[in-house]
Structure formats: C-alpha cells, structure tokens
Amino acid sequence: MPHDHSDHAHALLPxxxxxxxxxLETILTRKGLIDPAALNEIIDTYQNxxxxxxxxxxxxxxxxxxxxxxxxxxxxxxxxxxxGYFGRQGEHMVVVExxxxxxxxxxxxxxxCYPWPLLGIPPAWYKSDAYRARVVREPRKVLADFGVTLPxxxxxxxxxxxxxxxxxxxxxxxAGTEGLDIEALAALVTRDSMxxxxxxxxxxxxxx
Amino acid sequence: MTRVHDMGGRFGDGPVIPDxxxxxxxxxxxxxxxxxxxxxxGALGQWNIDISRHARERLSPQDYTGFSYYEIWISALTDLxxxxxxxxxxxxxxxxxxTGQGDDTVHPLAGRMLKAEAVVAxxxxxxxxxxxxxxxxxxxxxxxxxxxxxxxSGLVDGGHTRLPVYAAGARGYIHRLxxxxxxxxxxxxxxxxxxxPLYAVRFAASELWAHPEHRDDQVILDLWQSYLEPL
Numbered sequence: 001m002p003h004d005h006s007d008h009a010h011a012l013l014p015x016x017x018x019x020x021x022x023x024l025e026t027i028l029t030r031k032g033l034i035d036p037a038a039l040n041e042i043i044d045t046y047q048n049x050x051x052x053x054x055x056x057x058x059x060x061x062x063x064x065x066x067x068x069x070x071x072x073x074x075x076x077x078x079x080x081x082x083x084g085y086f087g088r089q090g091e092h093m094v095v096v097e098x099x100x101x102x103x104x105x106x107x108x109x110x111x112x113c114y115p116w117p118l119l120g121i122p123p124a125w126y127k128s129d130a131y132r133a134r135v136v137r138e139p140r141k142v143l144a145d146f147g148v149t150l151p152x153x154x155x156x157x158x159x160x161x162x163x164x165x166x167x168x169x170x171x172x173x174x175a176g177t178e179g180l181d182i183e184a185l186a187a188l189v190t191r192d193s194m195x196x197x198x199x200x201x202x203x204x205x206x207x208x
Numbered sequence: 209m210t211r212v213h214d215m216g217g218r219f220g221d222g223p224v225i226p227d228x229x230x231x232x233x234x235x236x237x238x239x240x241x242x243x244x245x246x247x248x249x250g251a252l253g254q255w256n257i258d259i260s261r262h263a264r265e266r267l268s269p270q271d272y273t274g275f276s277y278y279e280i281w282i283s284a285l286t287d288l289x290x291x292x293x294x295x296x297x298x299x300x301x302x303x304x305x306x307t308g309q310g311d312d313t314v315h316p317l318a319g320r321m322l323k324a325e326a327v328v329a330x331x332x333x334x335x336x337x338x339x340x341x342x343x344x345x346x347x348x349x350x351x352x353x354x355x356x357x358x359x360x361s362g363l364v365d366g367g368h369t370r371l372p373v374y375a376a377g378a379r380g381y382i383h384r385l386x387x388x389x390x391x392x393x394x395x396x397x398x399x400x401x402x403x404x405p406l407y408a409v410r411f412a413a414s415e416l417w418a419h420p421e422h423r424d425d426q427v428i429l430d431l432w433q434s435y436l437e438p439l
Contacts, residue, residue: 009286010283033294033317046243111264129215130221130222130225155426156425157426160372
C-alpha cells in the first residue's frame with residue numbers, strides 16, 4: 001500500500017484505513033469529543049432516511065405540477081424546503097431542466113460536492129477520478145460508459161459545482177407516462193438521471 | 209499547475225464504472241464511520257468547510273492519489289485535529305490508541321460534543337454560505353468575462369482556491385448571479401469570510417478544450433467576482 005509520504009500527523013495512525021478510522025474514533029470517544037451514538041445516528045440518516053427517493057419526488061412533482069415547476073426554476077432552495085428537503089449540502093439549490101436540445105450533467109471536479117438532502121451520499125463513480133477528470137471534457141464518452149447515447153443535435157451543458165451551490169437535473173419526462181400519478185412517476189426517476197448520466201425510461205421501455 | 213485534486217480535463221483515467229442504483233450507500237462499514245466521525249468532529253467548531261476541503265487538498269500528491277476516497281477524508285481529518293489543537297501527536301501514537309486507558313482530564317471541547325439527539329437538527333441546519341456583503345456585483349447576466357490566470361490563489365501562495373486550472377484565462381459569459389457568498393480563498397486560511405458576488409459562468413467547450421465533442425457544448429462553473437475580469 002502506498003502510504004504517508006509526509007510527516008503529516010495521519011502517518012502516526014495505522015496504515016490500514018479501517019484500523020485508522022477505528023483508532024481515531026477510539027481516541028476521540030475516550031476524550032469525550034465524539035459520541036458513538038451520534039455517529040450511528042448520522043449513518044442511519046444517510047443510509048436509511050435521506051437518499052435519491054427525495055429527489056425523485058421533486059422531479060415527479062415538477063413533471064406534474066406546472067406551478068411547482070415554475071417555483072422550482074425560480075428558487076429551488078425555497079421550493080424543495082417546502083417539501084421538507086433542506087440542510088447540509090443542500091443550502092443553496094438550483095435545478096436545471098433537460099430539453100430535446102440541451103442535456104445537463106453535474107460534476108464536482110475539485111472534490112465531490114453533491115446535493116445530499118435530495119440525493120444522499122454520492123455513488124463511488126461520482127467521486128471517481130475518471131468521472132471528475134473526463135466529464136467536463138468528453139461528456140458523451142462518459143455517457144457511453146453508462147450506456148447512454150444522445151441525439152446528434154442535443155448539446156451538453158456540464159455544471160462544475162465549484163461553490164456551495166448544489167445542482168439537480170430534471171430529466172425529460174418520457175412519453176407514455178401521461179396517465180401516471182406522482183408516486184408512479186417518482187418510481188421511474190433514477191439517481192443517475194438526476195445527475196445527468198442516465199435518461200428516464202418509460203416503464204414499457206425499461207430493460208427487464 | 210496547482211494541486212492534484214484539480215483534475216478536470218485530465219487525460220488517462222480510463223472508463224467510469226457505474227455502480228448499481230440499488231447498491232449500498234456505504235460499501236464498507238469503515239466508510240460510514242469515516243463520514244460520521246468527520247461530520248461529528250466538524251461540529252466541534254474548530255474549522256469551517258473551506259479549511260476542511262483544503263486539508264484534503266494538502267495531502268501529499270502521492271497520498272492523495274494512492275488513498276481511496278474515505279481514506280483521504282480520515283487522513284485529512286487527523287491532520288486537521290492536530291493542526292487545530294484538538295488532539296496532539298502523542299494522542300495519536302500507539303499508546304494513545306489502546307483502549308481502556310482512561311483520560312483523567314476533561315478535554316476543553318468536550319462540552320461541544322455532538323450528541324445523538326442533536327444530529328437531526330444539526331444536519332437540517334447545514335451551513336449556508338450566503339452572506340450580506342458591501343461588495344456590489346460588477347457583472348450582469350450575459351456579460352463577457354475572463355477568468356484569472358494563473359488559476360492559483362491570488363491571496364495565499366499555494367493556498368486554497370475554487371478556480372480549476374482548466375478554466376484559468378478562459379473567456380465566458382455570466383449565466384446567473386447566485387448572490388454574495390463566503391470566499392473560500394480567504395475563509396480556508398482563517399483570513400475571514402470576505403463575502404463577494406458569486407456567479408454561474410458559462411464557457412463554450414471550444415474555449416476550454418482543443419477537441420470539443422460538439423460545437424454547442426458548454427461547461428458552467430460557479431466563480432467568485434475576484435476570479436473574473438471584464439472583457
């Protein structure tokens with residue numbers, strides 16, 4: 001394992017990352033600086049309570065309710081707060097809409113900024129060097145890695161989250177979903193479609 | 209060049225490997241612990257988000273490249289805890305990590321410990337970055353601007369900044385004004401929040417890359433007023 005090419009303090013802890021975390025947790029707990037029960041609460045929140053199901057509800061509502069869609073495009077932070085989605089890493093929200101002529105994709109090239117209240121903790125691919133390095137320069141080749149091909153005349157707009165503004169993509173609503181209610185629509189909306197690396201499929205087109 | 213974390217546009221990384229949509233949020237238990245310890249330590253109030261980002265960026269390039277994602281987090285957190293005086297190097301040494309050795313002295317920050325019952329409220333509160341500012345917006349939507357060149361922090365030699373190298377010197381257009389936000393270049397170095405106007409700035413892909421995929425492609429970055437000059 002390549003490790004600790006420095007005299008940084010972290011080199012004093014065990015090199016194995018699992019042991020490194022454990023050692024730090026032990027020291028901090030013993031000093032009364034962290035509460036293991038609080039750690040469990042944080043993990044439970046992001047494992048079970050906050051995740052892409054939140055963003056999916058926002059997208060389904062935007063598809064179904066023109067007034068909400070307008071409010072969302074005007075001030076996304078306020079509009080999603082009204083639905084109960086706010087807090088850490090979602091303090092300043094902007095939503096961007098896909099159209100037949102424009103496809104949006106979100107990245108953070110400098111770290112891994114991501115709208116936690118709406119999408120939860122980012123997937124490994126979003127945090128990967130390959131995605132961070134490539135999507136700003138060759139978005140279509142990155143889409144191909146996800147099995148997505150855009151029409152020839154669709155332009156791509158990549159949003160690099162370099163500040164504390166967090167972005168959510170409103171994917172295009174697929175044809176053939178006119179009769180579906182909000183819950184059924186939300187079930188079609190995937191995490192990746194709200195980052196811009198997937199399109200939403202009509203249930204009849206969805207791969208089995 | 210600046211630092212190894214600033215990788216937008218880099219060549220040679222290979223394919224993006226999608227993970228299954230229904231996969232676990234944390235693929236290892238220690239990932240979850242690393243995230244939770246990091247958030248809980250943040251609640252001690254000894255640094256801000258810009259300082260913590262900069263701590264990760266200050267890892268040696270070999271460490272940053274060799275570490276996995278949460279390894280970066282936990283290693284930078286360790287460095288930060290010592291730098292900010294929360295722990296000592298002696299605390300981290302072997303004898304300090306053995307369990308069962310009680311610490312008789314009460315840590316001065318123990319009163320700030322994040323309690324389980326406060327977690328929901330603390331996460332819900334978050335940390336908004338918008339501030340009132342005396343600095344008026346210099347630019348309006350549609351205006352042509354150019355990014356600072358070189359990309360490095362103008363405030364601190366080798367310091368934290370949020371202008372990626374790939375956009376340094378590039379010409380773009382103001383897409384929208386986000387309001388006035390804390391300036392990371394200042395805030396990451398305990399120089400104050402120095403809030404100023406923040407803009408989404410739109411660049412043609414052809415301005416950034418020698419071989420853009422499509423003539424109409426664009427990249428939009430969020431950039432502070434002091435990163436920009438009028439064209």
